[in-house]
Amino acid sequence: MTDARVAGVGLTHFGVHPERTSRDLFAEAGLAALDDAGVAREDVAAVHYGNFMGELSEHQGHQGPLVAEALGLDVPATRYESACASSGVALRRAVRDVRNGEADVVVVGGAERMNNLETAESTDALAIAADGLYEVRAGMTFPGAYALMAASYFEQFGGSREDLAHIAVKNHANAVDNDRAQYQQAITVADALESPPVAEPLHLYDACPVTDGASALVLVSESYADTHDVSAPVAVTGTGQGGDKMALQDRQNMATSPAATDAATEAYADAGVSADDVDVAEVHDCFTIAEVMATESLGFFDPGAGITAAREGVTTKDGRLPVNLSGGLKAKGHPVGATGTSQVAELTRLLRGDHVNSEHVADAQTAVAHNAGGTVASAVVHVLETVADTEADAA
Amino acid sequence: MTDARVAGVGLTHFGVHPERTSRDLFAEAGLAALDDAGVAREDVAAVHYGNFMGELSEHQGHQGPLVAEALGLDVPATRYESACASSGVALRRAVRDVRNGEADVVVVGGAERMNNLETAESTDALAIAADGLYEVRAGMTFPGAYALMAASYFEQFGGSREDLAHIAVKNHANAVDNDRAQYQQAITVADALESPPVAEPLHLYDACPVTDGASALVLVSESYADTHDVSAPVAVTGTGQGGDKMALQDRQNMATSPAATDAATEAYADAGVSADDVDVAEVHDCFTIAEVMATESLGFFDPGAGITAAREGVTTKDGRLPVNLSGGLKAKGHPVGATGTSQVAELTRLLRGDHVNSEHVADAQTAVAHNAGGTVASAVVHVLETVADTEADAA
Numbered sequence: 001m002t003d004a005r006v007a008g009v010g011l012t013h014f015g016v017h018p019e020r021t022s023r024d025l026f027a028e029a030g031l032a033a034l035d036d037a038g039v040a041r042e043d044v045a046a047v048h049y050g051n052f053m054g055e056l057s058e059h060q061g062h063q064g065p066l067v068a069e070a071l072g073l074d075v076p077a078t079r080y081e082s083a084c085a086s087s088g089v090a091l092r093r094a095v096r097d098v099r100n101g102e103a104d105v106v107v108v109g110g111a112e113r114m115n116n117l118e119t120a121e122s123t124d125a126l127a128i129a130a131d132g133l134y135e136v137r138a139g140m141t142f143p144g145a146y147a148l149m150a151a152s153y154f155e156q157f158g159g160s161r162e163d164l165a166h167i168a169v170k171n172h173a174n175a176v177d178n179d180r181a182q183y184q185q186a187i188t189v190a191d192a193l194e195s196p197p198v199a200e201p202l203h204l205y206d207a208c209p210v211t212d213g214a215s216a217l218v219l220v221s222e223s224y225a226d227t228h229d230v231s232a233p234v235a236v237t238g239t240g241q242g243g244d245k246m247a248l249q250d251r252q253n254m255a256t257s258p259a260a261t262d263a264a265t266e267a268y269a270d271a272g273v274s275a276d277d278v279d280v281a282e283v284h285d286c287f288t289i290a291e292v293m294a295t296e297s298l299g300f301f302d303p304g305a306g307i308t309a310a311r312e313g314v315t316t317k318d319g320r321l322p323v324n325l326s327g328g329l330k331a332k333g334h335p336v337g338a339t340g341t342s343q344v345a346e347l348t349r350l351l352r353g354d355h356v357n358s359e360h361v362a363d364a365q366t367a368v369a370h371n372a373g374g375t376v377a378s379a380v381v382h383v384l385e386t387v388a389d390t391e392a393d394a395a
Numbered sequence: 396m397t398d399a400r401v402a403g404v405g406l407t408h409f410g411v412h413p414e415r416t417s418r419d420l421f422a423e424a425g426l427a428a429l430d431d432a433g434v435a436r437e438d439v440a441a442v443h444y445g446n447f448m449g450e451l452s453e454h455q456g457h458q459g460p461l462v463a464e465a466l467g468l469d470v471p472a473t474r475y476e477s478a479c480a481s482s483g484v485a486l487r488r489a490v491r492d493v494r495n496g497e498a499d500v501v502v503v504g505g506a507e508r509m510n511n512l513e514t515a516e517s518t519d520a521l522a523i524a525a526d527g528l529y530e531v532r533a534g535m536t537f538p539g540a541y542a543l544m545a546a547s548y549f550e551q552f553g554g555s556r557e558d559l560a561h562i563a564v565k566n567h568a569n570a571v572d573n574d575r576a577q578y579q580q581a582i583t584v585a586d587a588l589e590s591p592p593v594a595e596p597l598h599l600y601d602a603c604p605v606t607d608g609a610s611a612l613v614l615v616s617e618s619y620a621d622t623h624d625v626s627a628p629v630a631v632t633g634t635g636q637g638g639d640k641m642a643l644q645d646r647q648n649m650a651t652s653p654a655a656t657d658a659a660t661e662a663y664a665d666a667g668v669s670a671d672d673v674d675v676a677e678v679h680d681c682f683t684i685a686e687v688m689a690t691e692s693l694g695f696f697d698p699g700a701g702i703t704a705a706r707e708g709v710t711t712k713d714g715r716l717p718v719n720l721s722g723g724l725k726a727k728g729h730p731v732g733a734t735g736t737s738q739v740a741e742l743t744r745l746l747r748g749d750h751v752n753s754e755h756v757a758d759a760q761t762a763v764a765h766n767a768g769g770t771v772a773s774a775v776v777h778v779l780e781t782v783a784d785t786e787a788d789a790a
Contacts, residue, residue: 055451061524065639065768066772076638089473097491128450128454242471243463243470245469378459378473
């Protein structure tokens with residue numbers, strides 16, 4: 001089995017772009033990734049694409065062939081939908097194809113257009129990631145679901161709104177210099193605490209925004225990287241996926257995410273690393289409490305200790321284990337179908353050393369991306385590691 | 396690389412079941428497939444699921460974990476959407492995982508609920524498989540698109556409405572004894588010719604119906620089949636996928652489907668067979684003209700010769716190459732997300748000898764399934780072959 005290497009990354013600006021279709025957004029990101037990789041377009045064997053709610057926001061399905069065409073590629077293209085983990089799932093399929101010798105070069109990414117909807121429409125559309133029969137009809141929306149998870153966490157492990165505020169402050173600080181981010185704007189703990197309530201205990205600054213954007217990666221096989229003039233110093237060495245019951249009411253514990261734990265366990269085993277080896281991570285902080293739970297699912301902290309770590313600054317840019325140096329979903333934004341591969345694009349640049357925040361992880365060799373769907377009914381974890389850049393060595 | 400064997404198949408009745416959710420439909424098909432396979436539920440490693448328009452018909456996304464839960468499976472589950480080829484694409488991913496040793500046992504299938512929508516709503520929903528900006532806004536719906544393809548075919552190669560009627564008559568005849576079929580009802584050429592126009596030259600009997608239903612397969616690795624008490628005498632030996640420009644207006648020729656040709660070429664090469672080796676096929680006859688074009692894309696007939704073959708009865712149940720012995724989309728029905736794996740379920744039973752129409756293909760060893768999305772902007776082809784039933788041999 002060969003490594004799957006990240007040869008190129010591309011990101012649109014994450015923000016409010018209601019006039020741009022998802023195919024337009026993905027074309028920008030995909031062409032940027034191809035340009036970054038420097039691979040010949042005719043070498044691309046397939047497109048793997050994540051999109052969540054194009055049926056509702058653009059009345060458009062069957063986006064696989066549509067986005068391949070937007071990139072000028074005449075290749076098989078597949079659309080994956082796993083709510084907010086859509087492009088994470090697409091990445092898993094792309095990685096497996098490259099590692100198993102099914103393809104030497106693939107484009108994988110995702111896009112979402114959301115701000116062309118009214119706020120009530122987008123809240124309603126996002127709710128299709130929950131159980132329509134047993135949750136949504138009872139009035140549940142995602143802020144409410146994550147509020148239940150936060151309340152449950154506080155009850156089991158302690159913690160406070162102020163602890164969560166530290167996550168928001170950290171991620172906003174990380175985004176200040178990231179020109180792809182929706183909010184390049186620092187906030188204070190007081191700002192977060194004083195922001196209006198959304199669903200107690202969560203307030204406005206506990207929630208990620210509604211975002212339009214796209215992300216893309218070019219993956220190549222080890223042998224392709226070795227025999228072509230491409231630089232691909234980061235490999236995806238581990239992939240894991242987990243599933244859980246859809247409705248919160250059916251879970252044994254609302255303050256843990258076994259799907260993410262399963263995904264992390266599989267990804268670490270696949271890569272031959274442990275949580276202790278991880279130098280930097282991007283996690284799915286759709287709400288601040290989600291970041292806390294993600295860092296526990298990934299094994300960085302014991303259950304209940306993630307909130308303490310957040311309060312104590314362990315995961316800040318200068319902490320022991322920087323988390324969401326991109327700004328995360330919270331400040332960089334969350335164009336749903338684009339988020340999974342966006343995390344890997346950011347980590348690749350952090351490991352390559354050409355990210356605006358690379359200086360904070362100068363010696364990093366191992367990174368983890370954690371992408372979750374709904375209330376973590378699905379989860380995908382990928383491990384990235386730096387590898388000897390054989391092409392650069394040969395040059 | 397190991398073979399992927401079909402150990403079990405399951406199908407709901409295909410028909411009008413507006414009161415049943417897609418998860419309910421899939422649970423029936425999936426549990427039937429597990430029962431047919433006789434594999435232990437705890438051996439299942441993943442669920443691969445195709446669904447096209449759940450966002451619009453049920454306001455439900457993220458159906459992967461939902462249908463896994465409906466089967467009582469606590470495993471990673473992924474939803475694939477490629478319009479009418481959704482479960483064909485899911486199957487391709489499942490086959491690759493089993494063949495590459497990523498999993499020993501997987502459930503793959505699909506479901507669609509459509510009849511809970513009003514007719515105008517379902518026509519509108521189906522249109523999201525076409526290009527929303529350049530086709531649908533100009534007034535195109537799928538009957539219109541396939542009418543353009545039929546008109547173009549007639550212009551280039553000749554042919555008539557009466558020729559197409561033979562396809563409808565054949566597929567209805569094949570469905571008469573298939574208790575899974577929506578229409579177990581024979582029709583005549585006169586019935587077809589006299590049916591009301593939908594979009595000239597296509598009339599009512601040229602079109603498949605709007606169908607609710609689900610299908611599922613249990614795939615196992617060769618080694619699992621050899622070491623467990625399961626009967627899996629059919630292997631998926633070839634898989635291929637192709638893509639094309641989404642909008643008809645961007646195609647060089649509306650009377651050919653290069654995406655399907657590409658998929659077939661790849662699948663045959665993968666299996667090490669040629670079109671001449673094929674004994675029986677299920678093809679994507681969403682409209683009668685689509686079956687003609689499919690049989691040409693698959694290399695059974697030269698371009699322009701498929702219509703003659705249909706007229707001459709080459710593809711009837713007692714013809715040289717029976718096509719759509721299940722009744723096809725035309726008479727068995729087309730629950731969009733379920734169709735791809737439904738074709739393979741039917742072919743598996745035909746090859747195993749326990750299909751109501753098995754007598755017509757008693758010596759068949761090689762079968763092909765052709766599943767297409769939209770106006771064949773995406774296509775998936777699978778080759779099935781009988782293998783020595785080692786479990787039966789050992790018994």
